[in-house]
Amino acid sequence: MASEARRRAELRLPERDRMPRWVPRAIGLLMAAVVGLATAAWLLDKLRDLLVVLLVSLFLSFAMEPAVNWLARRGWKRGLGTAVVFSAFALAAAGFLAAMASVLADQITKLIDAAPGYLSDIERWADEQFGIQLSTDDLRAQFTEGGSAASLLGDVAGNLVSVGSTVVNVAIQMLTVALFTFYLVADGPRLRRLVCSALAPARQAAVMRGWELAIDKTGGYIYSRTLLAMAAFLVHWAAFAIIGVPFPIPLAMWVGVLSQFVPVVGTYLAGLLPLLIALIDEPISALWVVVVVLAYQQLENYLLAPRVTAHTMNIHPAVAFGAVLVGAALLGSAGALLAVPAAATVQAFVSTYIKRHELIESELFEIHEDAGDDDNENDETDDPDDTGEPQA
Numbered sequence: 001m002a003s004e005a006r007r008r009a010e011l012r013l014p015e016r017d018r019m020p021r022w023v024p025r026a027i028g029l030l031m032a033a034v035v036g037l038a039t040a041a042w043l044l045d046k047l048r049d050l051l052v053v054l055l056v057s058l059f060l061s062f063a064m065e066p067a068v069n070w071l072a073r074r075g076w077k078r079g080l081g082t083a084v085v086f087s088a089f090a091l092a093a094a095g096f097l098a099a100m101a102s103v104l105a106d107q108i109t110k111l112i113d114a115a116p117g118y119l120s121d122i123e124r125w126a127d128e129q130f131g132i133q134l135s136t137d138d139l140r141a142q143f144t145e146g147g148s149a150a151s152l153l154g155d156v157a158g159n160l161v162s163v164g165s166t167v168v169n170v171a172i173q174m175l176t177v178a179l180f181t182f183y184l185v186a187d188g189p190r191l192r193r194l195v196c197s198a199l200a201p202a203r204q205a206a207v208m209r210g211w212e213l214a215i216d217k218t219g220g221y222i223y224s225r226t227l228l229a230m231a232a233f234l235v236h237w238a239a240f241a242i243i244g245v246p247f248p249i250p251l252a253m254w255v256g257v258l259s260q261f262v263p264v265v266g267t268y269l270a271g272l273l274p275l276l277i278a279l280i281d282e283p284i285s286a287l288w289v290v291v292v293v294l295a296y297q298q299l300e301n302y303l304l305a306p307r308v309t310a311h312t313m314n315i316h317p318a319v320a321f322g323a324v325l326v327g328a329a330l331l332g333s334a335g336a337l338l339a340v341p342a343a344a345t346v347q348a349f350v351s352t353y354i355k356r357h358e359l360i361e362s363e364l365f366e367i368h369e370d371a372g373d374d375d376n377e378n379d380e381t382d383d384p385d386d387t388g389e390p391q392a
Contacts, residue, residue, distance in 0.1 A: 052334050053173065057180035059338050062218035064089070064185050082186040086178070096257060099250035106247070213348045218341040224308050225260040231304055232256035232296065236274075239292040243285050245278050255293070261337070267297055319343055 044051070064085050071081035184191065192211065196204040233256035240248035251274045258270035271293040278286040320340050327339030 049173075052331055053176055054180060055331070055338060056334050057177050057184060059218060059341065060177070060181040061184035061188070062215050062341070063222040064181070065188060065215050066219035066223075068185050068188075078189075079186045082182055085185075086182060096253055099253055102247075102250065210345070210349050214341075214345045217344040217348060221341040221344065227308050228300065228304060229256040229260040232259055232300065235296050235299075236292065239296075240274065240289070243278070243288045243292070244282065245274060245285055245289060246281050247277070251277065267293075319347070 064082070067085045068078060068081045071084065072078050076084075192208070196207060199207060233252045235252075236255045237248050237252035240251055245251060254273055255270040259267045262269060271289070274293075275286050275289050278289045320343060323339040323343035324336050327335030327337075327342070329335070331338070
């Protein structure tokens with residue numbers, strides 16, 4: 001027995017060569033973390049659509065809550081006020097979609113009917129100007145009775161089953177977003193009490209501060225964009241009517257909505273449809289459409305937008321553009337739409353915790369503009385958080 005114990009003691013490793021006791025525990029924790037991250041990534045991938053729906057619903061609830069709160073302060077029940085705001089939004093969206101559908105249907109039919117004449121004009125113009133003999137008989141035949149282009153609507157009608165399934169899926173997603181948004185707005189105070197009841201008072205203040213900023217910034221974004229969209233609608237309606245572009249009201253609605261609510265490229269996409277319709281109806285009118293769109297864009301950039309958004313979305317254009325790119329990369333079109341108000345909310349929230357100092361003298365700080373713009377720039381510099389809250 002003694003010899004056996006002595007032999008085991010001789011075989012035992014010195015203390016410095018033994019594995020530390022914390023190593024197995026660290027290996028176990030590392031393996032658990034890897035499994036946890038893999039599980040979280042799998043869940044995010046499977047629940048991506050639901051998370052996008054929740055984010056869109058949260059964004060819409062932030063946008064609608066100022067209007068609902070305004071009605072609630074005037075004695076309206078919160079559920080009724082939410083229903084009224086929802087109804088107004090739904091009617092506006094339905095009217096816009098109906099108007100655009102009628103325009104597209106009419107113009108597609110008109111394009112198919114007029115295409116043979118356009119092709120003949122192209123042949124004659126090429127012959128007169130350059131002496132080039134073009135033959136568009138085969139292409140023209142596609143637009144005559146029995147041609148593939150003329151039967152396009154019939155082909156679409158034959159695929160109504162697949163189109164219908166897509167419409168049903170979109171309708172289900174929209175209904176899901178509407179239900180989540182309705183409950184987030186109607187039961188907003190109850191939800192906030194439920195969340196904050198699990199937090200310490202100091203954390204409750206931080207959460208409510210962020211919530212208020214999100215509502216203010218998102219609501220300000222929606223309402224400022226709506227004002228600019230209405231201005232764009234009125235100007236383009238008058239201009240298209242004077243030029244003689246068909247369907248001036250629906251096309252002006254299209255330009256107003258798309259140019260304001262589609263980030264970065266919305267302005268250019270908005271002008272394509274009226275340009276195309278003007279080309280189909282009267283090619284010379286297309287030139288005037290381009291002039292109107294470009295001229296109004298300059299008017300909006302330098303006169304309307306700075307004044308409308310001065311107290312709602314004080315965010316640098318480069319930051320907004322970068323936020324749109326990041327949002328689109330992460331969540332697609334939904335992320336691009338949510339990026340600007342989200343970036344403004346984060347900027348306003350962070351600015352409350354950043355201590356500002358008096359600027360030193362430097363030529364790089366100078367802004368050479370007129371006196372009125374200098375005053376506005378000084379106001380924005382003095383108050384980086386445009387919500388009117390005191391700086392930390």
